[in-house]
Amino acid sequence: MPELPEVEVVRRGLERWASGRTVAAAEVLHPRAVRRHTAGPADFAARLAGRRIGPARRRGKYLWLPFGEDGFSVLAHLGMSGQLLIQPPGTPDEKHLRIRIVFEDAEGGELRFVDQRTFGGLSLHPGEDDAEGLPDVIAHIAPDPLDPAFDEAAFHAALRRRRTTVKRALLDQSLISGVGNIYADEALWRSRLHYERPTATLTRKQTAELVSHVRDVMNAALAAGGTSFDSLYVNVNGESGYFERSLDAYGREDEPCRRCGTPMRRRAWMNRSSFYCPRCQRAPRPVPATR
DNA sequence: ATTCACACCTGGCTGC
DNA sequence: TGCAGCCAGGTGTGAA
Numbered sequence: 001m002p003e004l005p006e007v008e009v010v011r012r013g014l015e016r017w018a019s020g021r022t023v024a025a026a027e028v029l030h031p032r033a034v035r036r037h038t039a040g041p042a043d044f045a046a047r048l049a050g051r052r053i054g055p056a057r058r059r060g061k062y063l064w065l066p067f068g069e070d071g072f073s074v075l076a077h078l079g080m081s082g083q084l085l086i087q088p089p090g091t092p093d094e095k096h097l098r099i100r101i102v103f104e105d106a107e108g109g110e111l112r113f114v115d116q117r118t119f120g121g122l123s124l125h126p127g128e129d130d131a132e133g134l135p136d137v138i139a140h141i142a143p144d145p146l147d148p149a150f151d152e153a154a155f156h157a158a159l160r161r162r163r164t165t166v167k168r169a170l171l172d173q174s175l176i177s178g179v180g181n182i183y184a185d186e187a188l189w190r191s192r193l194h195y196e197r198p199t200a201t202l203t204r205k206q207t208a209e210l211v212s213h214v215r216d217v218m219n220a221a222l223a224a225g226g227t228s229f230d231s232l233y234v235n236v237n238g239e240s241g242y243f244e245r246s247l248d249a250y251g252r253e254d255e256p257c258r259r260c261g262t263p264m265r266r267r268a269w270m271n272r273s274s275f276y277c278p279r280c281q282r283a284p285r286p287v288p289a290t291r
Numbered sequence: 292a293t294t295c296a297c298a299c300c301t302g303g304c305t306g307c
Numbered sequence: 308t309g310c311a312g313c314c315a316g317g318t319g320t321g322a323a
Contacts, residue, residue: 001316032300036319061317080300080316096301117300119317164294173318181316271297272316295323305313 002078004144004178005221007061010084014056014065017086018111021103022052033098033113036075036137037123047124048074048101057133060144060177064125064135071127075135079119085112144178145215156207159199166202167195167274170214179214182250183221185275187214189249194281195267195274201284220246249275 002010026048028034028041037044054066057073063084064073076084085094086109099113099122113122125135143149158175159166169175170184179187188195190213193206202210224246248258253266257277267274 003317077317079318081302115300116302117315119300162293168294171317270295270316271314273314293323295321297320297322299318301315303314305311307309307311 001080001180001182002061002082003180003183003218004061004146005183005218005225007058007063007078007178008146008222009225010078011056011058011063013086014063014084014111017109018053018065019055020053021105021108023048023050024102024104024106025049026102027100028098029100030098030118032118033115033121034123036121039124044122044124047072059134059138059147060141060173061180062138062141064133066127066133073125073127073133073135074122075125075137076113076122077120079115079117079121081117082113082115082120085114086110087112140174141177142174145176145211146178146218150176150211152208152211155211156202156204159202159207162199164199165195166193166197166199166210168270169199176211176214178218181272181274182247183214183217185249186217186247188281189275189277190217192280194283195269195276197284249277251275 026045028045031041034041034044051067051072054068057064057066061077063076063078065076066073076082078084081096088109089106091109094112094114096114096116097112098115098118101111101113103110113120115121123137125137127133127135142155143151155176159169162169162175164172167184167188170179170187171181185195187210191206191210193210249264252264252275254263256262257264257280260277260279262277262279264275265278267276
């Protein structure tokens with residue numbers, strides 16, 4: 001599933017293969033792929049035509065491409081299965097091709113949004129006067145841990161204030177962005193924290209270690225995902241790529257913990273799975289009843 | 292205000 | 308062999 005490292009690989013691909021080019025025409029093949037564009041598919045296509053694409057930006061799992069002239073951006077989210085591909089001229093349509101963007105320099109290939117499950121999509125938004133140029137619809141998305149703007153003290157304060165558990169907090173994009181189920185489990189394993197640990201009990205040091213592990217695992221994944229990147233592909237197949245072999249927690253039910261050898265466990269949790277080591281990541285003690 | 296459950300979607304896999 | 312049902316899970320929405 002595309003989480004921050006996968007999305008960043010796509011961003012770099014867009015920067016390399018789409019930025020600076022001018023859109024000739026856009027074609028929406030599935031209306032659901034532009035459902036967040038409230039003015040509809042025809043408006044989406046019409047307003048994209050003739051625009052010159054600026055530098056590719058990212059916050060958390062969102063990507064956007066600004067059009068310098070009039071302050072609009074095309075915002076993208078890959079959802080569960082979305083791909084942004086630059087395909088050479090003549091490439092047959094993918095089964096789940098949803099949006100095609102043709103450039104004036106057609107020989108350089110076209111940009112395609114391909115998405116099996118259609119959880120992802122593209123939309124157009126006015127740019128903000130915000131210095132970051134952040135589209136207003138993602139103003140609620142917190143900086144991600146690789147962003148210099150990420151504020152660890154504010155994150156810790158928010159954790160202490162919240163009445164929630166640590167994995168829920170990691171997946172809450174308004175507290176910290178870019179983390180999904182896979183990297184949440186990896187960071188918790190590295191931090192020896194149980195997913196149901198109440199955030200209000202975390203010490204400053206534990207928060208610092210957790211953030212540090214989130215950064216480390218993302219950087220390691222980014223390094224692995226970046227290797228296959230120097231092709232005409234904007235890349236990314238929605239999988240963790242080479243990094244999948246390096247996972248310590250996610251998907252390792254019944255396999256030995258790489259630290260202590262105890263069989264890893266899987267628990268159904270919030271309509272998904274949590275993988276953890278029952279020895280390294282002890283369940284929190286129940287909070288004693290107060291009277 | 293905060294927290295939480297749920298809908299959305301389809302291909303691959305499991306089990307009968 | 309065929310088919311029903313489950314599973315993957317990020318996000319927006321609306322309810323509690």
